Amino acid sequence: MIGRSRLLTAAVIALVAFIWLPLVVVLVFAFNGGSNLSWPPHGVSLRWFRLIFGDEAFRSGLKASAVAAFSTALAAGAVGTAAAFAFARRPSRLASMLESGSRIPVMLPPLFIGIALVAAMKTFAIDPSMWTIVAGHVIVTTPFVILIVGARLRNYDVTVEQAARDLGATPHTVLRRITFPLVAPSILGAMVVAFAISFDEVLITNFTSGTTQTLPLFVLSRLHRTIDPSVNAVATILLLVPWLAVAITLIWQRTRASRSAAAAPAEELARAA
Amino acid sequence: MSTTGAVSIRGVSKRFGSTLALQILDLEIPPGSFFSLLGPSGCGKTTLLKIVAGLERPDTGTVSADGHEITGRPPERRPFNMVFQNYALFPHMTVADNIGFGLTTGARRERPPDRERRDRVGEMLRLVRLESLSGRYPSELSGGQAQRVAVARALINRPSVLLLDEPLSALDRNVRFALREELLRIHQELATTFLFVTHDQDEALSISQLVGVMNEGRLEQVADPQAIYRFPATLFTARFIGAGSFFTADVRACGDGRADVDVGERRFSASDAGVAAGGKAQVMLRPEELETAPADQATLSGVVDTCSFFGAHFEISVQTPLGPCRLHVREPRAPGDSLGIRWPDRAGIAYPWEETPSSMDGRTQG
Numbered sequence A: 001m002i003g004r005s006r007l008l009t010a011a012v013i014a015l016v017a018f019i020w021l022p023l024v025v026v027l028v029f030a031f032n033g034g035s036n037l038s039w040p041p042h043g044v045s046l047r048w049f050r051l052i053f054g055d056e057a058f059r060s061g062l063k064a065s066a067v068a069a070f071s072t073a074l075a076a077g078a079v080g081t082a083a084a085f086a087f088a089r090r091p092s093r094l095a096s097m098l099e100s101g102s103r104i105p106v107m108l109p110p111l112f113i114g115i116a117l118v119a120a121m122k123t124f125a126i127d128p129s130m131w132t133i134v135a136g137h138v139i140v141t142t143p144f145v146i147l148i149v150g151a152r153l154r155n156y157d158v159t160v161e162q163a164a165r166d167l168g169a170t171p172h173t174v175l176r177r178i179t180f181p182l183v184a185p186s187i188l189g190a191m192v193v194a195f196a197i198s199f200d201e202v203l204i205t206n207f208t209s210g211t212t213q214t215l216p217l218f219v220l221s222r223l224h225r226t227i228d229p230s231v232n233a234v235a236t237i238l239l240l241v242p243w244l245a246v247a248i249t250l251i252w253q254r255t256r257a258s259r260s261a262a263a264a265p266a267e268e269l270a271r272a273a
Numbered sequence B: 001m002s003t004t005g006a007v008s009i010r011g012v013s014k015r016f017g018s019t020l021a022l023q024i025l026d027l028e029i030p031p032g033s034f035f036s037l038l039g040p041s042g043c044g045k046t047t048l049l050k051i052v053a054g055l056e057r058p059d060t061g062t063v064s065a066d067g068h069e070i071t072g073r074p075p076e077r078r079p080f081n082m083v084f085q086n087y088a089l090f091p092h093m094t095v096a097d098n099i100g101f102g103l104t105t106g107a108r109r110e111r112p113p114d115r116e117r118r119d120r121v122g123e124m125l126r127l128v129r130l131e132s133l134s135g136r137y138p139s140e141l142s143g144g145q146a147q148r149v150a151v152a153r154a155l156i157n158r159p160s161v162l163l164l165d166e167p168l169s170a171l172d173r174n175v176r177f178a179l180r181e182e183l184l185r186i187h188q189e190l191a192t193t194f195l196f197v198t199h200d201q202d203e204a205l206s207i208s209q210l211v212g213v214m215n216e217g218r219l220e221q222v223a224d225p226q227a228i229y230r231f232p233a234t235l236f237t238a239r240f241i242g243a244g245s246f247f248t249a250d251v252r253a254c255g256d257g258r259a260d261v262d263v264g265e266r267r268f269s270a271s272d273a274g275v276a277a278g279g280k281a282q283v284m285l286r287p288e289e290l291e292t293a294p295a296d297q298a299t300l301s302g303v304v305d306t307c308s309f310f311g312a313h314f315e316i317s318v319q320t321p322l323g324p325c326r327l328h329v330r331e332p333r334a335p336g337d338s339l340g341i342r343w344p345d346r347a348g349i350a351y352p353w354e355e356t357p358s359s360m361d362g363r364t365q366g
Helices: A002-030 A047-053 A056-089 A093-102 A110-123 A130-154 A159-166 A171-199 A203-208 A215-225 A230-260 A263-272 B045-053 B095-103 B114-127 B143-155 B173-190 B201-207 B225-230 B235-240
Strands: B007-016 B019-029 B034-038 B060-065 B080-083 B161-165 B193-198 B210-215 B218-223 B245-255 B258-263 B266-272 B280-285 B300-309 B314-320 B323-329 B338-342 B349-352
Touching (some): A002 A230, A047 A056, A047 A230, A056 A093, A093 A130, A159 B080, A215 A230, B034 B045, B045 B080, B143 B161, B201 B225, B210 B225, B210 B235, B218 B225, B245 B323, B245 B349, B266 B280
Parallel strands (some): B161 B193, B266 B349
Antiparallel strands (some): B007 B019, B245 B258, B258 B266
């Protein structure tokens, strides 16, 4: 038994190493003092971060990505939450058909969505802009919002709303003082997921961006020419921004949840992320 | 006894799809009473409570409170408040905010000022003895504490009727017993009408002034607990409440509320619960009515089947030639022992004979 469990431990370590090693390489070389990607790295420095932050193209890419991700989170959060309420609270055959339909973007190849958007933009004479980038991101992130908020609405004890009605609250008051506060952590979690997906989306963005360059597109354009060590620094930022967003939300929800028992959405968010 | 809190239900019925949840039903709940609706799950008692609360609308009939018809009024405009089985506390609010919620929902000019609200919340916290927990969140409460918060929350608007939907059934036995007494004390203190729904007959019989026994959407009997136990009006009530021995009998004669029945070879006089001479009957005897007896004085003899301990007594089930019967004894009996049983004069109640549905065994509902 001991032999088998050792083998199992070794296998797990190997698997984890296989998954994490490339990540570690990027992180290590982002802080590398030397100027090429040869092992071992030469000292620790922030020279690559200084380099890219000095680069106008990088700064505008970071800004474009941030704007796109925030807008996407807001738009997908609003649309997805409204849809989740409709699907969960007004069940009908039409609603369940629409709900199944709302999951389609997740199953479609992003490349197809990108091509479809280009075709649609040509047909309706829409010029590529930040609007079209956000539109593409909203298409792929809204299903996640519907899924996360819908799950919360479905495992939610409706008798608290009946109790509030019984105590004199109008339907509007119930929504404002009971339903919304209870569902809000899930909505926020879903928006963070949308933010994270949007922040490093590259395939669809490639088709809808026109002259706007988001951070992932900036990385791609760099990689066309040489393997520039500064790409490691950019990749590190691409990794850390969504992680930080998720981590901050999780910590916030945990501290809240430890008192008011809203832990469920935090778990959902952790899984989704 | 208070003068408000009368509820009258007239001709109320309710259908869900193809199932008739409530057949046409009339019920008068006296003001200030502790009234229990008792029945097995699916009997319609919760549906009736929800109709009174305004959470369901009846298909026919009317609900009135103190003479005013309120059938069409939404729950927030009824002078009733409800305690839910699963507490239904607001998880994002403290105990004090939960209790005070009902004072914050009215039109702005009708809301009591903050000070009065704090005072009334404090008063409710004292009533349910939770003063020290006012800052806790529901997730930090035990089941019994949560249900006391729910009771306080429902009482803060001084409803004329407090509706309780199986409020104790999610709690452990000891907590349930303590909270039962607590409810009784609160009822005595406030003289508010309590309409209490339960499937637990001990609960209903021990704390209510009146019990309505329900079955398949109908009221079988409305009476005080002693009458329900001693003189169940129908065979269903007789089977559902307490334990009993049931014997098949032939009715020879009846009149003056008595029926002469033949059980096996012997004739007994039983109370008449609607039997007809010449028909078949089922005669019910409570376990405490039957006594053990020496062989020469015994009316029946049988063999002990099982013996269960109940603290103050043992309940034994005995196989007799007339069928199984239950009786209470002071000393334990071993299975297989033979036993003489005396059927007292004028004991038992005779009901018109019915096929026995398996779900109606009083022992399994308890």
